[in-house]
Amino acid sequence: MKEYAYFLGCITPNRYPGIEAATVKVLKKFDIETRDLDGASCCPAPGVFGSFDLNTWLLIAARNVTLADMMGLDVYVTCNGCYGSLQEADHLLKEKPELKDWVNENLKDEGLEYKGNIEIKHVVELLYDDIGIKRLKEAVVAPLDAKIGVHYGCHFLKPSAVRGHGSSERPTILDELVEATGAESVDYKDKLMCCGAGGGVRTRDLEVSLTFTKQKFESMKKAGIDATINPCAFCHLQMDRGQVEIKEKFGEEFFNMPVLFITQLIGLSMGMSTEELGLNAHAIPMTEKFIR
Amino acid sequence: MSLVEDIEECGWVFGKDTVDSLYACMQCGKCTGSCPSGRITGYRTRRLMNKVQSGDRSILEDPDIWLCTTCYTCYERCPREVKTTDVIRALRNVAAKEGHMSKAHRATAMYVIKTGHAVPINDATKKLRKKLGLSEIPPTTHKYPEALKAIQDISKKMKFDKLVGFDWNTMNLEDREEK
Numbered sequence: 001m002k003e004y005a006y007f008l009g010c011i012t013p014n015r016y017p018g019i020e021a022a023t024v025k026v027l028k029k030f031d032i033e034t035r036d037l038d039g040a041s042c043c044p045a046p047g048v049f050g051s052f053d054l055n056t057w058l059l060i061a062a063r064n065v066t067l068a069d070m071m072g073l074d075v076y077v078t079c080n081g082c083y084g085s086l087q088e089a090d091h092l093l094k095e096k097p098e099l100k101d102w103v104n105e106n107l108k109d110e111g112l113e114y115k116g117n118i119e120i121k122h123v124v125e126l127l128y129d130d131i132g133i134k135r136l137k138e139a140v141v142a143p144l145d146a147k148i149g150v151h152y153g154c155h156f157l158k159p160s161a162v163r164g165h166g167s168s169e170r171p172t173i174l175d176e177l178v179e180a181t182g183a184e185s186v187d188y189k190d191k192l193m194c195c196g197a198g199g200g201v202r203t204r205d206l207e208v209s210l211t212f213t214k215q216k217f218e219s220m221k222k223a224g225i226d227a228t229i230n231p232c233a234f235c236h237l238q239m240d241r242g243q244v245e246i247k248e249k250f251g252e253e254f255f256n257m258p259v260l261f262i263t264q265l266i267g268l269s270m271g272m273s274t275e276e277l278g279l280n281a282h283a284i285p286m287t288e289k290f291i292r
Numbered sequence: 293m294s295l296v297e298d299i300e301e302c303g304w305v306f307g308k309d310t311v312d313s314l315y316a317c318m319q320c321g322k323c324t325g326s327c328p329s330g331r332i333t334g335y336r337t338r339r340l341m342n343k344v345q346s347g348d349r350s351i352l353e354d355p356d357i358w359l360c361t362t363c364y365t366c367y368e369r370c371p372r373e374v375k376t377t378d379v380i381r382a383l384r385n386v387a388a389k390e391g392h393m394s395k396a397h398r399a400t401a402m403y404v405i406k407t408g409h410a411v412p413i414n415d416a417t418k419k420l421r422k423k424l425g426l427s428e429i430p431p432t433t434h435k436y437p438e439a440l441k442a443i444q445d446i447s448k449k450m451k452f453d454k455l456v457g458f459d460w461n462t463m464n465l466e467d468r469e470e471k
Contacts, residue, residue: 039439
């Protein structure tokens with residue numbers, strides 16, 4: 001059995017708790033236990049708060065990392081934004097002793113001290129490295145018969161020199177996870193393009209942000225894709241709720257394409273129900289292939 | 293101080309070398325060619341780098357600098373290893389300091405000061421959490437007032453509250469002209 005602290009962030013617990021439920025359940029089936037990270041906050045969003053004030057960004061991110069450091073547990077996240085902030089902050093603190101001193105000086109009032117004894121992981125790493133494709137395949141009881149468009153998002157892979165998951169140009173890790181469920185991962189134009197939400201663009205200029213999303217859905221439709229999967233709660237929101245907003249903003253027809261977080265897809269393949277995975281609470285309803 | 297010195301100061305967490313990588317830019321335009329935002333807007337990463345290199349402070353008022361989604365595609369592909377996305381974030385810090393921060397962005401920042409979350413919980417999600425067998429309130433700053441206080445203390449210590457224009461009496465944004 002392995003134990004991790006789950007850094008929830010904002011969108012997972014506060015908008016898409018189905019991601020949280022699905023992730024904890026799937027990991028538990030493979031003997032990975034999840035512990036609460038009590039008192040955590042917003043990561044805070046790397047492209048948003050990092051664009052406003054890097055000192056505040058680093059200090060809040062370091063505080064979140066330190067909460068887990070003091071529990072002695074590695075952390076997992078279900079959002080590329082959270083991964084971006086926590087993993088980057090941890091990387092900077094491990095590389096630069098002067099930053100570590102500055103952070104500790106500013107965290108000591110709360111009784112916290114960053115030591116740097118833990119790792120920040122994306123849940124995709126737990127699925128791929130801790131569990132592995134072989135065990136995921138063995139656990140499939142209800143294989144998916146569907147064409148899936150994988151959306152990687154940005155901050156899981158990039159910057160590749162900091163993240164350390166290899167090239168960001170031709171990744172396969174999520175495609176392999178999708179195919180372990182029996183589904184087919186289908187390539188589409190601009191598969192690796194950003195969803196449009198990051199860097200504060202969704203907040204400041206929704207129309208520009210949704211234009212990214214719209215282009216991705218148009219390409220996925222052309223490729224005959226049934227549903228899209230992602231490893232990021234923020235992309236997930238942009239792609240699920242975004243489809244309703246695209247209809248409102250541009251007056252076009254709904255794409256009606258179901259959006260699933262990677263652990264929700266894996267949960268379905270393991271025989272979990274649409275309802276217990278929170279999939280029936282999405283803005284875009286599941287189609288028949290994803291109703292169990 | 294020169295523009296690059298301002299960017300170095302705001303981007304000190306990355307280290308001076310990261311910000312100074314901008315001097316290696318040779319204006320090849322691979323960043324602009326790779327930019328998904330530049331495909332649909334007038335935002336041009338190469339032009340941004342050029343203005344920063346030449347110390348043209350008008351870039352701070354240019355709303356286009358806020359069209360980068362921080363996707364890192366240019367950063368990954370830059371043949372001169374300019375840390376573009378880090379430079380852009382630090383540049384935006386300078387812009388924010390000079391008052392160029394949109395109301396929408398100030399509101400997002402306000403939520404973190406008020407609740408600890410940029411996207412706080414609502415009643416519909418509380419209900420859904422319960423239905424899914426999760427705790428109605430997540431174990432975050434939403435559940436622990438002392439954790440929220442820690443975030444608020446950080447905001448004060450870093451003068452983030454002042455940057456955003458947060459009024460502790462009304463727990464809301466101060467009126468401020470949008471530059």
